[in-house]
Amino acid sequence: xxxxxxxxxxxxxxxxxxxxxxxxxxxxxxxxxxxxxxxxxxxxxxxxxxxxxxxxxxxxxxxxxxxxxxxxxxxxxxxxxxxxxxxxxxxxxxxxxxxxxxxxxxxxxxxxxxxxxxxxxxxxxxxxxxxxxxxxxxxxxxxxxxxxxxxxxxxxxxxxxxxxxxxxxxxxxxxxxxxxxxxxxxxxxxxxxxxxxxxxxxxxxxxxxxxxxxxxxxxxxxxxxxxxxxxxxxxxxxxxxxxxxxxxxxxxxxxxxxxxxxxxxxxxxxxxxxxxxxxxxxxxxxxxxxxxxxxxxxxxxxxxxxxxxxxxxxxxxxxxxxxxxxxxxxxxxxxxxxxxxxxxxxxx
Amino acid sequence: xxxxxxxxxxxxxxxxxxxxxxxxxxxxxxxxxxxxxxxxxxxxxxxxxxxxxxxxxxxxxxxxxxxxxxxxxxxxx
Amino acid sequence: xxxxxxxxxxxxxxxxxxxxxxxxxxxxxxxxxxxxxxxxxxxxxxxxxxxxxxxxxxxxxxxxxxxxxxxxxxxxxxxxxxxxxxxxxxxxxxxxxxxxxxxxxxxxxxxxxxxxxxxxxxxxxxxxxxxxxxxxxxxxxxxxxxxxxxxxxxxxxxxxxxxxxxxxxxxxxxxxxxxxxxxxxxxxxxxxxxxxxxxxxxxxxxxxxxxxxxxxxxxxxxxxxxxxxxxxxxxxxxxxxxxxxxxxxxxxxxxxxxxxxxxxxxxxxxxxxxxxxxxxxxxxxxxxxxxxxxxxxxxxxxxxxxxxxxxxxxxxxxxxxxxxxxxxxxxxx
Numbered sequence: 131x132x133x134x135x136x137x138x139x140x141x142x143x144x145x146x147x148x149x150x151x152x153x154x155x156x157x158x159x160x161x162x163x164x165x166x167x168x169x170x171x172x173x174x175x176x177x178x179x180x181x182x183x184x185x186x187x188x189x190x191x192x193x194x195x196x197x198x199x200x201x202x203x204x205x206x207x208x209x210x211x212x213x214x215x216x217x218x219x220x221x222x223x224x225x226x227x228x229x230x231x232x233x234x235x236x237x238x239x240x241x242x243x244x245x246x247x248x249x250x251x252x253x254x255x256x257x258x259x260x261x262x263x264x265x266x267x268x269x270x271x272x273x274x275x276x277x278x279x280x281x282x283x284x285x286x287x288x289x290x291x292x293x294x295x296x297x298x299x300x301x302x303x304x305x306x307x308x309x310x311x312x313x314x315x316x317x318x319x320x321x322x323x324x325x326x327x328x329x330x331x332x333x334x335x336x337x338x339x340x341x342x343x344x345x346x347x348x349x350x351x352x353x354x355x356x357x358x359x360x361x362x363x364x365x366x367x368x369x370x371x372x373x374x375x376x377x378x379x380x381x382x383x384x385x386x387x388x389x390x391x392x393x394x395x396x397x398x399x400x401x402x403x404x405x406x407x408x409x410x411x412x413x414x415x416x417x418x419x420x421x422x423x424x425x426x427x428x429x430x431x432x433x434x435x436x437x438x439x440x441x442x443x444x445x446x447x448x449x450x451x452x453x454x455x456x457x458x459x460x461x462x463x464x465x466x467x468x469x470x471x472x473x474x475x476x477x478x
Numbered sequence: 479x480x481x482x483x484x485x486x487x488x489x490x491x492x493x494x495x496x497x498x499x500x501x502x503x504x505x506x507x508x509x510x511x512x513x514x515x516x517x518x519x520x521x522x523x524x525x526x527x528x529x530x531x532x533x534x535x536x537x538x539x540x541x542x543x544x545x546x547x548x549x550x551x552x553x554x555x
Numbered sequence: 556x557x558x559x560x561x562x563x564x565x566x567x568x569x570x571x572x573x574x575x576x577x578x579x580x581x582x583x584x585x586x587x588x589x590x591x592x593x594x595x596x597x598x599x600x601x602x603x604x605x606x607x608x609x610x611x612x613x614x615x616x617x618x619x620x621x622x623x624x625x626x627x628x629x630x631x632x633x634x635x636x637x638x639x640x641x642x643x644x645x646x647x648x649x650x651x652x653x654x655x656x657x658x659x660x661x662x663x664x665x666x667x668x669x670x671x672x673x674x675x676x677x678x679x680x681x682x683x684x685x686x687x688x689x690x691x692x693x694x695x696x697x698x699x700x701x702x703x704x705x706x707x708x709x710x711x712x713x714x715x716x717x718x719x720x721x722x723x724x725x726x727x728x729x730x731x732x733x734x735x736x737x738x739x740x741x742x743x744x745x746x747x748x749x750x751x752x753x754x755x756x757x758x759x760x761x762x763x764x765x766x767x768x769x770x771x772x773x774x775x776x777x778x779x780x781x782x783x784x785x786x787x788x789x790x791x792x793x794x795x796x797x798x799x800x801x802x803x804x805x806x807x808x809x810x811x812x813x814x815x816x817x818x819x820x821x822x823x824x825x826x827x828x829x830x831x832x833x834x835x836x837x838x839x840x841x842x843x844x845x846x847x848x849x850x851x852x853x854x855x856x857x858x859x860x861x862x863x864x865x866x867x868x869x870x871x872x873x874x875x876x877x878x879x880x881x882x883x884x885x886x887x888x
Contacts, residue, residue, distance in 0.1 A: 145502075145513070145514075146502045146503065147502065147514070148500060148502075148517070151514075199730070200726075200729060200730060200733065202726035202729065202730055204689075204692055204722055204723045204726050204727075205691075205692045205695065205723065205726035205727050205729070205730040206692075206730065207692070208689065208691070208692020208693045208695065208696060208723070208727070209692055209693070209695040209696040209699055209730065210696060211692070211693045211696055212632075212634075212692070212693035212694060212695060212696020212697040212698070212699065212700070212710070213696035213697070213699050213700045214696070215682075215693065215696065215697060215700075216632070216680070216696070216697050216700035216701065216704075217700060217704075218700050218703070220696075232722075235686050235689050235723075236689060236692055236693075236723075239684070239686055239689070240684065240686075240689060240693065243673075244675065244682070245885060245886070245887065245888060246668055246885050246886050247665050247668055247669035247673040247675060248664065248665050248668075248669060248673075248675035248677075248885075249663070249664070249665040249666030249667070249668050249669070249885055250666070250884075250885040250888065251664070251665070251675055251677050252675045252677055252682070253888050255888075284886055285886055285887075287887070308888040309887045309888050321500055323497075323499030323500060323517050323518075323519040323524045324499075324519060324522060324524070327500075331500075332500055332501075332502060
């Protein structure tokens with residue numbers, strides 16, 4: 131069952147936030163409500179998070195609740211696991227998802243498996259936040275998305291907000307969830323003043339705490355000619371292209387924002403493609419063995435006959451992200467690539 | 479009527495230039511005192527601009543336009 | 556520095572209890588050894604039988620478990636390794652659930668989903684992991700939670716000497732000292748990281764020396780001496796409970812068996828006369844010489860232990876296997 135939400139209104143005076151500030155507000159409201167919520171990571175204190183994920187939290191809650199850690203991901207992520215096992219709801223931040231290599235054992239062999247290995251006897255109600263994404267020349271070790279890798283491994287939920295509204299609702303849901311939740315925020319959707327941003331990075335956000343359900347996609351734009359399934363920053367690019375195509379080319383694209391990869395809202399994908407018969411997947415993670423293939427398999431596992439044309443996957447090729455802008459732009463799933471793919475699938 | 483100036487940012491000199499990175503309100507919106515109006519940036523330092531008063535806001539500069547510290551970026555009527 | 560016999564004022568009851576704990580641990584390992592190999596003949600097939608998979612037995616390392624766990628309650632946390640049984644038992648884990656989990660039954664600690672290296676007992680805050688050194692960081696978190704909850708509960712984190720060269724060990728020592736967490740780090744130095752002797756894995760002779768490098772006290776116990784372990788643990792546990800932070804105890808112990816069952820140990824050059832290093836007959840003699848234990852009492856203790864263990868094994872064998880249709884259950888809460 132998909133959810134259509136009106137996320138943006140033109141009501142004068144309605145309060146608007148960037149994605150980063152919305153995320154912070156969600157965390158702050160949960161920290162008010164539940165004293166066992168603490169946030170730990172590198173530079174999350176005075177600095178407020180390298181990508182503003184904790185701006186203002188130290189001033190409001192103090193060093194006892196917002197903890198700067200040494201550069202010891204294995205130790206502090208493991209610490210969060212042990213604290214969660216003993217009844218707290220910690221949030222640990224992995225500064226860049228690209229750093230998972232130094233601490234993945236605690237994440238996938240411990241955080242994600244303890245509940246199962248214990249036959250349900252032990253819960254790990256923690257959140258692992260992490261910054262993802264490229265497009266600003268941070269090169270191969272600081273620009274990856276890697277959500278396919280995390281969603282691939284059993285035992286952890288994976289959520290990826292694209293809008294300010296969902297950034298707040300999903301962090302609230304993640305904190306309240308009794309399972310380990312990996313919350314991946316794209317640097318390009320945060321609305322940071324020092325990085326190029328999409329206007330959709332700022333939008334109306336309700337002031338009260340609220341949850342966005344984990345495992346439910348959002349129809350970001352309704353359409354009948356083609357389904358574009360995406361996540362994170364690529365949702366904004368897809369919407370920009372959809373607006374252009376509707377105005378110029380008379381193509382009405384339906385844009386599906388997955389929001390969660392684990393659990394994955396397969397029903398939303400199937401319902402949309404059953405309607406349009408055409409599919410483009412836009413995925414800023416690597417092409418092979420990942421999310422885009424999983425979306426296609428969702429259709430072909432059930433009814434390949436639904437498709438009136440082959441699927442196009444607009445993803446990062448199996449290449450380390452290059453530094454030079456011309457090269458990086460060539461590999462990212464840009465608006466031009468999305469538009470060309472839509473044209474091919476509509477014609478096909 | 480109340481002016482909303484581009485704030486002095488950290489220890490940047492009085493003539494320093496910056497930008498309005500993000501407007502959180504639209505031209506003509508009703509605002510309340512202390513409501514978050516904008517995030518401005520000088521070099522690498524970002525600062526939030528709260529509304530000094532309640533009223534209807536008129537935006538005087540667009541996002542990304544270069545502004546000198548102290549210049550009026552909006553007015554609240 | 557270990558106290559001499561004359562200086563030790565350990566109660567007779569404490570000493571006999573240490574012996575009893577070690578005997579129970581050994582009785583369990585002996586039974587698992589028997590059960591593990593019983594149906595893997597004529598040729599060893601690791602995946603065959605009622606207890607398939609890898610098996611890492613702790614025979615010889617009982618002094619660590621007995622000496623440390625004597626100072627713990629069920630409210631204290633303990634994280635252990637791929638060689639966990641003696642620590643689980645000494646810390647008070649239910650023998651039936653322990654055995655059932657090793658036999659992969661629905662009545663086991665993990666409903667058969669974890670197995671011998673992944674034991675979780677919430678009642679005693681016991682857990683173990685098959686990844687070397689990775690049990691240290693979660694112990695920090697348990698200590699962190701206990702401290703914030705205003706208790707004097709502590710976490711004990713146990714690894715081997717090989718693990719002391721893994722990143723998680725070093726990160727954990729630093730962070731525990733930095734944040735003054737109520738942790739006792741224990742290193743079981745049984746000389747062998749599988750087939751690699753400590754001399755060729757570790758640049759310094761004692762991990763107690765490393766403790767100082769991380770801002771905490773460290774002590775090394777020689778000779779697998781259960782009473783010296785008991786005394787060192789008393790100090791370390793008291794220190795942690797008093798809010799004085801973490802410390803490290805390394806115990807030079809002995810691995811009487813292979814790294815895993817099926818390990819031919821051709822690499823091992825210390826097997827000649829290894830029985831003489833068995834800590835249980837040695838301590839039995841110590842207590843006997845002190846007039847605290849005679850043959851009859853020793854036999855009775857062993858019989859009691861065997862009875863408990865056989866009850867647990869029988870319970871395990873009589874328990875149902877998990878239903879294959881539930882293989883995906885318990886991934887998420």
